[in-house]
Amino acid sequence: MARQQRGIRTRRTILEAAGAVFDEHGYAATTIAMVLERAEVTKGALYFHFPSKESLARAVLAERPPLETVPVRPCKLQEMVDVTFVLACRLLDDPLLKGGVRLAVDQCAPQSVDHAGLFRRWADHLTWLLRQAREQGELLPSVDPRETVEMLVGSLAGIQLMSRALTERADLAHRVAVMWSHVLPSIAVPGLLPRIDAASDRGSRVTEDLG
Amino acid sequence: MARQQRGIRTRRTILEAAGAVFDEHGYAATTIAMVLERAEVTKGALYFHFPSKESLARAVLAERPPLETVPVRPCKLQEMVDVTFVLACRLLDDPLLKGGVRLAVDQCAPQSVDHAGLFRRWADHLTWLLRQAREQGELLPSVDPRETVEMLVGSLAGIQLMSRALTERADLAHRVAVMWSHVLPSIAVPGLLPRIDAASDRGSRVTEDLG
The missing domain is CATH 1.10.10.60 (Homeodomain-like)
Incomplete structure (x- = not known):
């Protein structure tokens, strides 16, 4: 043993x-x-x-990404936002996650390593959350959960790449907050919008709560 | 000679x-x-x-990107949208642009080739357009042109990467249209919104008009 x-x-x-x-x-x-x-x-x-x-x-x-470690929230849009901010936090110091993301966007890796798989798994998890959000009446009727999630995953992949190139990801949480401020009004029903916390320190607060 | x-x-x-x-x-x-x-x-x-x-x-x-070839529009937000769709079109068959974008997101390239420079030039051009849009009263007061543009450039970088990995960029124009449908309502004043054409065939129509 x-x-x-x-x-x-x-x-x-x-x-x-x-x-x-x-x-x-x-x-x-x-x-x-x-x-x-x-x-x-x-x-x-x-x-x-x-x-x-x-x-x-x-x-x-x-490697299992740290998606499942984010606390369950009554508001599923909040949970989805939390997942992205926690990922942004972990990308600062988790070598396995950093390596995975680098490989996922690395176009040099051979096909056999299935580098798109990581994005697919994240997209699946976020789509699952967004479908629950729909059932709970959190989403505008125009939202197609899979389409919105693929847009989010693609955007986040590029945003972290840019943040890494420019500041070694020091400004990543801020860039994620900017993305959410542009995208949430097209996803959430108006009444919910002011109650969703997507400030740039959201990730560190959630991570702290996790201990 | x-x-x-x-x-x-x-x-x-x-x-x-x-x-x-x-x-x-x-x-x-x-x-x-x-x-x-x-x-x-x-x-x-x-x-x-x-x-x-x-x-x-x-x-x-x-290499000068094809930003300047997009026709000048009275509505500067429309011109910005056009630039992104024309880029998405050219990414299908312009070897120099494809190579440039690949190098720009290629984290293996040495620092000396300044691979972030391409994004910086695009961001500068789009910021210039967005500042004109502001002067013309096209933008919501909440918009910070540079911040919005950096979000757009980062997102587009990731979206084209994902589209390339999944479909050799065949669905890129559609993905760009999905991005705009999520982002434009947070940028444009409400009265302008229905007049902006950000449908997925926008790029091919503009390119056709260019001859």
């Missing part, structure tokens, strides 16, 4: 190192040697868990 | 070939040999114009 747990811990160490290296260098420029050096594990341990660079990329992308 | 014109034509051939190769393979995986093969020019001709891969990337990114 102790041995198995050591295995799980080693796998995690390797994955986090791979996430950090992919984040910094992208798919094409990353080598197994760079991940080995970062993870400080033996070559044998790494190849036991991951036979190739591709399998490392796939595992980083398959 | 004939010789000088031949030089200009050769430079253009090389640039378009480089755009196509950067678009398909990204910065890291592109080699001078690939550009040579695509351009069908001599090694001497290529190195005469571009001493390195970096200088090729810089020239592709420095």
Whole structure:
């Protein structure tokens, strides 16, 4: 059992190192040697868990994103807003998430690593929330949940890329707040709008509450 | 003179070939040999114009984007919408633009190629239009032109990336129309809104009019 747990811990160490290296260098420029050096594990341990660079990329992308850790809210639009702000917060210091997002927007990664999968999973989760919002009467009748979510996911992908290029994501939460201030009035019924908190410090407040 | 014109034509051939190769393979995986093969020019001709891969990337990114070719409109918001739809159209078949956009979102490109420069130029042009829209009373008082434009440019960067990954950009015009339908009501004064044409075939109609 102790041995198995050591295995799980080693796998995690390797994955986090791979996430950090992919984040910094992208798919094409990353080598197994760079991940080995970062993870400080033996070559044998790494190849036991991951036979190739591709399998490392796939595992980083398959990592469960922190969507489910956001508290359930009675208002589903608020929950969706919270998910995006918590992601923006975690993108500052979670190596696995950073690596996953980098790979997801990395057009150099081979098709076999399914780099669009991460976006698909996020889009699925947000669509599920938006459909609940519809059932609860939170949405304007013009909203098509899937279409709105794909627009949001695409926009967020580009906004974080721009924020990373310009400020190493220091202004990401602000940029997400600007996006919501432009988009929420076209999604939420007017009565709900003033009650949704989409200020740029929303993510840090929700994260704090999570402890 | 004939010789000088031949030089200009050769430079253009090389640039378009480089755009196509950067678009398909990204910065890291592109080699001078690939550009040579695509351009069908001599090694001497290529190195005469571009001493390195970096200088090729810089020239592709420095290419004047087709922003200025969009007809001037009395309504500046309409002109801004037109610019985005024409860009979406050209992204289907203009190798230089495709290469430039790919490099702009390519996080593998070295700092020295200033890949954020392309976005900055587009943002400057759109901000200039939005400031004119403000002077003409087209904007809601809540709009901060620069902030709105940076949100739009970031969003469009991500939306085209997603559209490329999912459909080779076949649905890009539709995705741009979805974005505008969510964002315009937060930008335009209500009276103007129904008069702005942001349907997904807007780009092909404007391009047709241009001949």
